[in-house]
Amino acid sequence: MNAPIPRDIPLPLPASEGLLEILLIVSFVVHIIFVHLMVGGSLFSLVCQVKGLDVPDYDRLANYIMRSITVNKSLAVVMGVAPLLIINTLYAPQFYASSALMGDVWMAVIPLVTIAFLAAYAHKFWWNRFVDFKVMHIGIAFLETTIFLLVPLIFMTNVNLMLFPERWPEVKGFFSAMLLPNVLPRYLHFLSAAVLISSLFLVWLTGRRAFALEAPVNTLRILDVRRFFYSFALGAVLVQVLTGMLAWITLPAEGMSWTVTIWLFIGGVPAIPAVWLIWRDLNEQARNAFKHFNKVVGLFAISILIMAYARHEYRVNSLTDHNMAIALKTTNYRAAALQAKQDADYIERMKPAVSQSGEGDFQQYCAACHHSELPTVGPAIPEIKTIYANDPEGFVRWTRSPGKKRPESMKMPGFSHLSDNQLQAIARYVLAREE
Ligand code: HEC
Incomplete structure (x- = not known):
């Protein structure tokens, strides 16, 4: 037929x-x-x-x-x-x-x-x-x-x-x-x-x-x-x-x-x-x-x-x-829809493990604007490290909903769609990074 x-x-x-x-x-x-x-x-x-x-x-x-x-x-x-x-x-x-x-x-x-x-x-x-x-x-x-x-x-x-x-x-x-x-x-x-x-x-x-x-x-x-x-x-x-x-x-x-x-x-x-x-x-x-x-x-x-x-x-x-x-x-x-949903749930549950290092997410979401040495669109990593060295929670708070700080630069987009786990992992990764 x-x-x-x-x-x-x-x-x-x-x-x-x-x-x-x-x-x-x-x-x-x-x-x-x-x-x-x-x-x-x-x-x-x-x-x-x-x-x-x-x-x-x-x-x-x-x-x-x-x-x-x-x-x-x-x-x-x-x-x-x-x-x-x-x-x-x-x-x-x-x-x-x-x-x-x-x-x-x-x-x-x-x-x-x-x-x-x-x-x-x-x-x-x-x-x-x-x-x-x-x-x-x-x-x-x-x-x-x-x-x-x-x-x-x-x-x-x-x-x-x-x-x-x-x-x-x-x-x-x-x-x-x-x-x-x-x-x-x-x-x-x-x-x-x-x-x-x-x-x-x-x-x-x-x-x-x-x-x-x-x-x-x-x-x-x-x-x-x-x-x-x-x-x-x-x-x-x-x-x-x-x-x-x-x-x-x-x-x-x-x-x-x-x-x-x-x-x-x-x-x-x-x-x-x-x-x-x-x-x-x-x-x-x-x-x-x-x-x-x-x-x-x-x-x-x-x-x-x-x-x-x-x-x-x-x-x-x-x-x-x-x-x-x-x-x-x-x-x-x-x-098939049920299977897809189960797969998605499984991936979601596995996510913290996957993005534990934070490096992958940093490359994906942040690297475009944050360079390892020089300020580009946003401030360079060393500057960020200086500001947040002892304040990973502040780093996460900013990243989730950034304020407006530097008069000469644009406003940073917020990342509220990333999970707490992901943001914390990114913070750990950035703040520990050797430049
Ligand atoms: C589209 C470009 C862009 C992307 C993508 C971006 N940022 Fe930013 N970021 C900026 C700009 C611009 C500033 C400076 C904003 C200001 O001073 O108002 C900034 C500032 C910052 C600061 C310093 C905040 C402070 O207190 O001075 C941190 C921390 C930061 N970004 C983290 C991140 C993280 C983590 C990511 C990825 C999840 C990210 N940014 C992605 C543009 C970006």
Whole structure:
């Protein structure tokens, strides 16, 4: 493995690993559902606005969607905080590395989301002003939708990159990370899930009495509106299955195992009866048109949970080797650090013996300024000997923190960093020296 192996910071986790993993899966599912609604809702609103160019009812529908997804947008972001923090905690070395490798684009998520939010709010509040100015009207929806499509791609690129440390050396920023084999299939899988989940949400939303009361649609029948959304659900499931297969095929082998594969396929199984039920609902008479809707939603809920679990398993698998390598490196490092400290302590303890003669330290610290015969920068040795002949303690005191004595010379630097033993040894050496 030629993967860079960072060293971990050995700090205890704030909770047990198992608990954090469960929290990660659950909070991620909640987050991703709102993300689906946000992305899919923006897409549907855009589609309805474009259709609204011909049939004004669709424009009113677009407005209704826009108003009802706003809350999902905020929830998507807020609910993303928990899984992001847990990922940061559980996979610190890998997530840090992948975020850093695409740092500029990763950081750009914040301004991007801000812009998209502002655009969405402006659009919602000034809908009626924009509505006759089509370029602006659809343009702003397009901008917002584009950003909402881009942000998940950035996230996906990052959480994909973090799984494959052996690719880190070759990755040059966001785009090359995005082109790693598995990202685009997974992204398409995500997009069709967004369409699927938000279309189901819209079928539900337009089936509520509140919708009928507000009656945003005049010429269209509510039944047809609901069928319009429901048929998107049908199409989206089919794309889901195809992109799911593609994502599975392109999934790098590192994290693959039979368990992951089996769970992924089990997760896909509910799609079969769901397709069948949607198909039947779509072909029913008005009275029974959405008879199986709740079952369909239930089937997909099961599917999402299983998929989220399989996804987590894959991540655990693909990082096992790397985590072991990191743990090993960290252990070795700590052992080496401990050894170095012990060596340093040993040398420190031996120091008095080493510098007992004081000569070595004198040569190292003092000789540059104190010559054996002539005054140079500082006074010569004989002069010092005369002053301190009977006062080695005074010598040490001066050397540790010199005063200012001779007007013509500079101030001597202090040597408070030398130990008492060293200074005393220097004093003994200088004062006993034969010149
Ligand atoms: C950067 C030059 C420099 C170095 C290095 C230096 N000294 Fe001095 N030393 C001086 C100067 C200059 C004076 C005179 C200072 C004054 O009179 O104010 C001086 C004065 C002294 C004196 C005489 C103090 C007195 O009472 O007149 C002693 C003793 C002395 N140094 C010891 C040392 C020892 C021991 C070391 C090494 C641990 C050392 N010096 C390193 C520049 C230096």
